[in-house]
Amino acid sequence: MDRLTDISYVKGILSKHGFTFSKALGQNFLINPGVCPKMAQMCGCSEDVGVIEIGPGAGVLTNELAKNSHKVVAIELDTRLLPVLEETLGDHRNVKIINGDAMKLDLRQLIKDEFGDGRVVVCANLPYYITSPIIMRILEQRLPIEALTVMVQKEAADRICAAPGTRESGAISAAVHYYSDPEMLFKVSKGSFLPAPKVDSAVIRLNISGRTSVDVCDEKLFFRVVRAAFSQRRKTLPNSLASGLSMPKQEISEILTRAGIRLNSRAEEMTMNDLAAITKELSNNIS
Ligand code: SAM
Numbered sequence: 050m051d052r053l054t055d056i057s058y059v060k061g062i063l064s065k066h067g068f069t070f071s072k073a074l075g076q077n078f079l080i081n082p083g084v085c086p087k088m089a090q091m092c093g094c095s096e097d098v099g100v101i102e103i104g105p106g107a108g109v110l111t112n113e114l115a116k117n118s119h120k121v122v123a124i125e126l127d128t129r130l131l132p133v134l135e136e137t138l139g140d141h142r143n144v145k146i147i148n149g150d151a152m153k154l155d156l157r158q159l160i161k162d163e164f165g166d167g168r169v170v171v172c173a174n175l176p177y178y179i180t181s182p183i184i185m186r187i188l189e190q191r192l193p194i195e196a197l198t199v200m201v202q203k204e205a206a207d208r209i210c211a212a213p214g215t216r217e218s219g220a221i222s223a224a225v226h227y228y229s230d231p232e233m234l235f236k237v238s239k240g241s242f243l244p245a246p247k248v249d250s251a252v253i254r255l256n257i258s259g260r261t262s263v264d265v266c267d268e269k270l271f272f273r274v275v276r277a278a279f280s281q282r283r284k285t286l287p288n289s290l291a292s293g294l295s296m297p298k299q300e301i302s303e304i305l306t307r308a309g310i311r312l313n314s315r316a317e318e319m320t321m322n323d324l325a326a327i328t329k330e331l332s333n334n335i336s
Contacts (some may be wrong), residue, residue: 053112053137054082060243063107063270066133070244074127075176078106081241084200088252089113091234092198094121099164101194103151103173103183106130108137110174122163124151151183156192169193174200179245181205181221188228189253191327197229197255204253206233214320220279224272226262226321229255263325268279270335278316278324286314290327304330 052058059080070076079085088110094100094117105111105123107130114121121144125134130150138144145163147154160169171194175183180201187197201209204324210231212215225231234252239245265271277293278286286305291298302312308326310319 051108051112053109054085056080056082056243059107059109059137060315062136063131066129066136068129068133071127073152073178074293075104075178076106076127077174077177077242077244077246079109079200079241080236080243081175081325084241084252085113087235088174088198088200089117091252093170093196093254093255094118097166098170099170101156101160101163101169101319103171104176105134105138105146106174110172111138111144112141115144120144120164121145122147122159124149124154126150126160148266152179152186154243156187157167157190160193168195170198171198171261171292172198182327184209184255185221188225188257191228191259193259194257196257198234198252200237200250200252203249203251206253210253210256213324214318216317218238218317219273219282220295223275223279223319223321225255225323227271228261229257230267234280236332263321265325265328267327267328267332271324274324274328274331278319284317285312286310286316287312289316291316294331300334304334306323 072313096119099120100114100118102111102123105125111123120309124147134146169320207217208220209225210233213223213226232254234254237250239249280293281289286301287298291301308330
């Protein structure tokens with residue numbers, strides 16, 4: 050099984066099964082032998098902590114996770130990879146492959162069935178076409194997991210980890226910071242993958258405590274505010290919120306003033322507390 054760090058061995062198995070990479074499924078497999086052990090060590094899995102992997106591919110990361118955890122459940126959408134995984138991981142008794150779509154499976158039920166009340170983390174080299182939807186699906190469902198460690202494109206990693214209130218922040222930063230405490234772990238060069246993507250990647254870990262970073266009076270409204278504020282991020286808040294929330298600019302300006310926000314501010318200047326304060330004033334205004 051340790052042959053999985055040997056690239057020619059992995060390439061050989063893929064070609065033996067006639068496997069060709071699908072761009073549509075975001076198939077860029079890790080071939081840098083240093084990356085998977087590091088991810089497996091830093092994702093928080095252990096003999097006491099089980100792990101869910103999304104998209105095992107040929108099983109290189111799965112193999113490392115299986116060495117560190119008592120149980121790995123890996124969800125793979127591409128049926129063509131099932132015989133490959135059988136060959137690469139068949140000897141691991143603590144690995145279970147589930148053929149399914151991570152965007153559709155009932156992950157809460159899966160955790161209950163596979164891990165009961167045990168401790169669980171998620172670790173994945175995510176297919177890039179669904180990076181944000183997968184992360185948000187996992188966070189919004191408030192699954193009973195302790196951390197979500199994912200490899201994503203470097204630019205996405207920067208955006209996700211940017212603290213709200215700083216220039217690099219966006220709607221995804223606010224959403225992720227609401228549910229978790231994100232951390233940049235390490236960068237991974239594009240040459241670490243087969244086939245090599247156009248851009249570099251990074252591994253980030255979202256630490257999940259189960260508590261949100263701010264108290265908001267109306268979560269749905271909070272996320273409407275976040276989306277509206279960042280939908281036209283170059284505009285000042287009275288303009289972006291008026292257009293995004295379909296409300297008169299004058300009314301929005303009054304709400305912002307009551308929330309203690311300068312009227313020439315832009316979304317990127319808003320901290321989590323600012324966004325929560327706007328939500329509160331907006332909610333008072335509606336009711
Ligand atoms: N973990 C492997 C590695 O690091 O070499 C493969 C990572 S590759 C970037 C993404 C993997 O996710 C592929 O195996 C792809 O088939 C799988 N995948 C794509 N969409 C998926 C989905 N909706 N649900 C589960 N797996 C998916």
